Amino acid sequence: xxxxxxxxxxxxxxxxxYNILLEYYGPQGWWPIYSLKGxxxxxxxxxxxxxxxxxxxxxxxxxVVVGAILTQNTSWRNVQSALAALxxxxxxxxxxxxELPTEELAQLIRASGYYNQKARKLKTVTxxxxxxxxxxxxxxxxxxxxxxxxxxxxxxxxSILLYGFGQPQFVVDAYTFRxxxxxxxxxxxxxxxxxxxxxxxxxxxxxxxxxxxxxxxIVVHSKKFCRKNPLCNGCPLFKHCLFAIGGINTDEG
DNA sequence: TCCCAGGGGCCGA
DNA sequence: TCGGCCCATGGG
Numbered sequence: 001x002x003x004x005x006x007x008x009x010x011x012x013x014x015x016x017x018y019n020i021l022l023e024y025y026g027p028q029g030w031w032p033i034y035s036l037k038g039x040x041x042x043x044x045x046x047x048x049x050x051x052x053x054x055x056x057x058x059x060x061x062x063x064v065v066v067g068a069i070l071t072q073n074t075s076w077r078n079v080q081s082a083l084a085a086l087x088x089x090x091x092x093x094x095x096x097x098x099e100l101p102t103e104e105l106a107q108l109i110r111a112s113g114y115y116n117q118k119a120r121k122l123k124t125v126t127x128x129x130x131x132x133x134x135x136x137x138x139x140x141x142x143x144x145x146x147x148x149x150x151x152x153x154x155x156x157x158x159s160i161l162l163y164g165f166g167q168p169q170f171v172v173d174a175y176t177f178r179x180x181x182x183x184x185x186x187x188x189x190x191x192x193x194x195x196x197x198x199x200x201x202x203x204x205x206x207x208x209x210x211x212x213x214x215x216x217x218i219v220v221h222s223k224k225f226c227r228k229n230p231l232c233n234g235c236p237l238f239k240h241c242l243f244a245i246g247g248i249n250t251d252e253g
Numbered sequence: 254t255c256c257c258a259g260g261g262g263c264c265g266a
Numbered sequence: 267t268c269g270g271c272c273c274a275t276g277g278g
Contacts, residue, residue, distance in 0.1 A: 030259095072260040078276060079259085113275040117261085153261045173259055189268090219259055228257075256278090263272085 010185065011202045017183065017237065018210070021217040024236040028216035031055075031064045031163035032076075034083045035092060045080070052209040055164065058135035062094050064164035065129065068156050069121050070112040081111035094126045094135060121151030140165035154192045162215075168208055170199035171215040175222035182226065182243040 029047035033055055037046040048054050055061045066086070070079045085108045086092050091100055100108075106119035128134075128149055134141050146157040154172075161167040172195045180186045186195060203210055225235040232238060232245040 068259085071258090073258065073273090074260085074275080075258040075277075077258085081276085111275060113258090114260090114273050115275080117273055121261090151261065155260065159259080171259085175259070215259085223259090258275100258277095261273095264270090266267105266269090 010198075013183075013185070013240075014199070014202045017240065018214050018217070020236050020240075021221055022213060025217055025220050028213060028220060030212060030216040031067065031159075033060050033063055034067070034080070035063060035087065036060070052207075052212060055138075058138050059093060061138045061164045062126075062129070062135055063092070065125060065160050066092075066097075066122060068159040068164070069118055069125065069151065070109060072114070072118070072156060074113050078112050082109040085109065085111065094130050097122055097126045098130070117151065124150050125152060138165060140167050143169065154196070158196065162208070162211060166208055168200065168211060170196045170203070170211055172196045172199070173215070173219070175226070176215070176218050178228075179218055179222060179226050182230075182241050183237070184242045 027049040029043065029049035029051065031054075032046035033042065033048070034046045036042045036048075036054075038044055041051055042048050055064060063083075067079060067083065070082050083092075089108055091097060091105070091108060097105065102119050102123060105122065106115045109115050109118055109122070112118060125146075128145075129141070132141065132145075133139065140161060143157055143161060146152050146160060147154065152160075158169040158171045161169040162171055172192050176195065177186075177188075177190065180190070180195065181188045186198075199211070199214070203214070221237070225231050226237070230243070230245065232241070235241070235244065238244045
């Protein structure tokens with residue numbers, strides 16, 4: 001399989017997939033800002049389709065950070081419950097997060113699962129962002145600095161950098177690996193940094209909004225059609241997929 | 254009842 | 267370097 005640098009075909013293929021998904025689903029309005037839900041320009045869950053200047057304020061950037069940790073291996077529905085609990089306890093700003101005893105914080109975010117680990121992770125990253133002055137005004141941390149923190153892996157770091165600080169990082173998650181494998185773009189087990197770099201190479205001349213949108217589109221598409229047990233009927237990527245039911249190969253081995 | 258969800262740390266081979 | 271296990275709730 002040629003590298004992305006060598007293969008204009010793969011790059012055009014990825015761009016084509018992006019255009020199909022964007023046309024089918026429309027702008028996704030990521031990252032949702034929970035505290036702004038229902039406000040003008042925001043839907044009932046805090047999404048803001050077509051507006052890529054969000055977040056602006058440090059408190060909103062911090063919400064992206066909190067959400068990125070709470071959603072680790074967890075459905076966004078459960079994250080919303082945890083965010084609501086934090087809001088109800090007036091524990092949405094970084095200072096309050098640090099003031100709360102870890103056990104109390106853990107109980108507030110219980111609905112998001114792994115709550116003991118996530119409470120510790122929240123404290124760790126919050127302390128870092130405050131001490132290094134990354135929130136007021138928002139000033140992006142280095143990727144390696146984020147990765148050095150306990151509880152921050154590559155996907156969480158890139159989510160924070162892209163959706164929180166508007167930095168050119170491409171978020172790769174389990175959905176992305178699954179979709180790319182089914183499209184025949186990469187092996188089943190590919191390295192995170194390889195896939196992320198391939199996307200960055202492909203979209204290096206595009207606006208950050210495309211990087212924002214692509215990952216969000218992959219997530220919504222993977223929830224609707226490209227599930228673990230795929231629903232191929234009506235899938236907008238059907239004719240591009242190696243594993244489409246009724247396609248050339250339905251055995252993922 | 255079982256499966257899965259917008260991961261990451263740790264440990265042994 | 268990689269596979270396996272652990273963390274855990276809530277909805278379908």
